[in-house]
Amino acid sequence: MSSSSSAPAPVTASAPSPVPEPLRVAIVGTGNIARFHAQALLAEPGRAALVAAVDVDPGALESFRSRHTIPRGYADLDRMLTAERPDLVHVCTPPGIHRAQVEACLGAGASVLVEKPPALSLAEAEKMAAAEGGDRGPWMATVFQHRFGSGALRLRALIDSGVLGRPLLATCHTTWFRPQEYFDLPWRGKWETEGGGPTLGHGIHQTDLLLALLGEWTQVSAVVRRQARDVETEDVSLARVDFASGAIASVVTSLLSPQEESRIRIDFERATVELAHLYGYGDDDWRLTPAPGFEEEITTAWEAGEHGVNSGHHSQIVQVLDALRAGSPPPVTSRDALSSLRLVAAVYASSFEQRPVTPADLAPGSPFHERMNGGRSL
Ligand SMILES: NC(=O)c1ccc[n+]([C@@H]2O[C@H](COP(=O)([O-])OP(=O)(O)OC[C@H]3O[C@@H](n4cnc5c(N)ncnc54)[C@H](O)[C@@H]3O)[C@@H](O)[C@H]2O)c1
Numbered sequence: 001m002s003s004s005s006s007a008p009a010p011v012t013a014s015a016p017s018p019v020p021e022p023l024r025v026a027i028v029g030t031g032n033i034a035r036f037h038a039q040a041l042l043a044e045p046g047r048a049a050l051v052a053a054v055d056v057d058p059g060a061l062e063s064f065r066s067r068h069t070i071p072r073g074y075a076d077l078d079r080m081l082t083a084e085r086p087d088l089v090h091v092c093t094p095p096g097i098h099r100a101q102v103e104a105c106l107g108a109g110a111s112v113l114v115e116k117p118p119a120l121s122l123a124e125a126e127k128m129a130a131a132e133g134g135d136r137g138p139w140m141a142t143v144f145q146h147r148f149g150s151g152a153l154r155l156r157a158l159i160d161s162g163v164l165g166r167p168l169l170a171t172c173h174t175t176w177f178r179p180q181e182y183f184d185l186p187w188r189g190k191w192e193t194e195g196g197g198p199t200l201g202h203g204i205h206q207t208d209l210l211l212a213l214l215g216e217w218t219q220v221s222a223v224v225r226r227q228a229r230d231v232e233t234e235d236v237s238l239a240r241v242d243f244a245s246g247a248i249a250s251v252v253t254s255l256l257s258p259q260e261e262s263r264i265r266i267d268f269e270r271a272t273v274e275l276a277h278l279y280g281y282g283d284d285d286w287r288l289t290p291a292p293g294f295e296e297e298i299t300t301a302w303e304a305g306e307h308g309v310n311s312g313h314h315s316q317i318v319q320v321l322d323a324l325r326a327g328s329p330p331p332v333t334s335r336d337a338l339s340s341l342r343l344v345a346a347v348y349a350s351s352f353e354q355r356p357v358t359p360a361d362l363a364p365g366s367p368f369h370e371r372m373n374g375g376r377s378l
Pocket residue numbers: 028029030031032033034054055056057060077092093094095097115116117143145185201
């Protein structure tokens with residue numbers, strides 16, 4: 001028998017590591033945003049197989065499945081989790097349902113990519129993070145797609161290299177327009193089901209990118225107002241944010257601005273960097289203005305950095321799939337998402353309390369830890 005042979009095993013060149021199988025992926029919630037998830041997954045057949053979709057609305061589910069050729073459909077998330085045993089579930093339902101669905105997926109051993117905002121409050125988000133599986137997963141990632149375009153990656157690398165000098169001053173403005181009909185969906189515009197207004201639901205994309213670039217914040221002074229829409233929440237907000245680096249930023253969010261724009265501008269010691277776009281950016285949406293005397297050094301560093309990747313669901317989803325296939329926590333991690341939610345909570349807390357707010361003010365026990373509005377009305 002071969003097992004009794006004392007001959008040494010032949011020495012061979014080490015075998016290439018096996019390429020991991022495509023992940024089995026499902027989508028829950030087949031409304032407006034889910035198509036960006038399906039398109040990205042279908043464009044990556046080597047990384048993912050889209051095996052199932054779930055929705056409580058049978059018409060939405062059937063048209064979504066037929067448009068994206070998804071083999072199986074379910075009206076119930078738990079049944080899907082039992083039958084399909086997916087590796088990853090994309091949660092694309094309204095925000096008030098995220099917590100229960102994310103916890104159900106994590107409990108069934110599936111990692112999750114949940115749409116923003118991941119939760120209605122810091123308390124909810126912390127409970128979701130606590131349901132993750134530790135070092136070996138499953139994990140919860142949140143969709144913050146603007147971190148993943150090459151412009152943001154290039155700027156982050158330049159900041160880390162020190163070539164730009166210290167960040168001094170920033171503006172981060174999300175000035176969009178939503179007519180009253182936009183709020184007809186039953187979950188929109190209400191503290192209970194949407195968690196907050198545009199500070200949480202719309203401006204969070206850019207504030208998340210600002211935090212990814214500038215790091216920890218230390219204090220926020222803000223005002224939120226309802227200026228024009230018939231909703232419970234704010235429709236504009238205005239904040240001053242202080243960062244641990246010493247930088248200060250103006251963060252503005254509006255759903256009342258006919259001239260729509262998403263803009264981030266950061267003045268560093270040695271250059272101004274600007275990004276102007278609407279819902280996603282490419283390389284051409286970035287502009288660099290070096291300070292006198294630094295033109296050559298800064299321009300050379302900027303041009304040598306990453307290029308060619310637009311921000312968007314596809315660029316993040318590729319990173320999520322690659323991280324999971326390598327056995328590591330996918331971006332944006334629960335810790336990073338909590339940091340963005342904490343800044344949003346600080347904007348509401350500062351406005352309702354009419355005073356500057358620090359991260360310590362938002363610890364468990366604070367009403368703004370439990371709910372973005374701290375239980376108050378505007
Ligand atoms: N990342 C982005 O750029 C971006 C843009 C728009 C929306 N979003 C986010 O995506 C999420 C969904 O927004 P949307 O505009 O697609 O909403 P939507 O209302 O168009 O779609 C939600 C879908 O979820 C389904 N649903 C509701 N309850 C369900 C349940 N219990 N089980 C299964 N399905 C259920 C609904 O029937 C609907 O088809 C929200 O969190 C929103 O903030 C993100």
